Amino acid sequence: MSRSTASASGGVGSLAVQLAKLRGAPVIATASTPDKREFALSLGAPAAVDPAADDLAEALRAANHGEPVDVVLEMTGGRVTDQSIAALAPFGRLAFYGMAGGVEPGLVSPRDLQRRSVTVSGFWLMNALAHPEVLRKAYVEMPGQVAAGGLRVVHGGDHPMSEVRRVHADLRGRRTTGKLVLDPTR
Known part of the structure; x- marks a missing residue:
């Protein structure tokens, strides 16, 4: 079964884990402390990973039975975004909706996106609020x-x-x- 990843202990991430579970889509949670990872598991995530892992892309794949992930909801920025993109499966998608770490991710290579047929998109709530539909x-x-x-x-x-x-x-x-x-x- 394909899996997604999400930063899981904040307001949006905790909701994303639960919504995914309701729809039968397991989520590999990322959270910065053992308590937050336990919290994510209590919300229904079948696995939780420390985003500070030396090789986060490999840790995400390992949590997904050795397979790349299909969807990433990312709000940390920096190397977490970079390694999350590296963990994507062909035709995978990353939605970037914040930068809690305060560090810009690296530049995304369009050629790399093309070679793996992956999509990186952004989301800002203010745009959605301007379109209530x-x-x-x-x-x-x-x-x-x-x-x-x-x-x-x-x-x-x-x-x-x-x-x-x-x-x-x-x-x-x-x-x-x-x-x-x-x-x-x-």
Whole structure:
């Protein structure tokens, strides 16, 4: 069975693991600490890998029974993105939706993409919010999935806006789990 990989302990990644599981698509989670990897496994990921592995591409393939992966949801940047692209199977896809590590990935060679027939794309939520029809299906389906117990809301905490600097430092330092909420009234 083909597998995907996702950074799995943040708000988007924790949701991606669960949505993939609901659709029968196993996800190899990546997470920076043993506790976060355990958390990803508790969400339904059958395997979890440390993105700091010396050879992340090989670690992802090993977690996929020695085979390259079909889809990568990537939000770390730097070498994690580079090695995730290297782990893709022919016709594989990588969706880049963040850069939590603060380091740009290397340049992607169009010739390498062509040779392996792989796709690298970007996603920014603000573009989707400008086109509500793109999100309509999710808005309709997800509350029912939460109510039925198929999706677990992973709440990372409510924080007053006065702590925005600390919250961003925690995000950059990868010390958070789940979706964080900033309350502008506090």
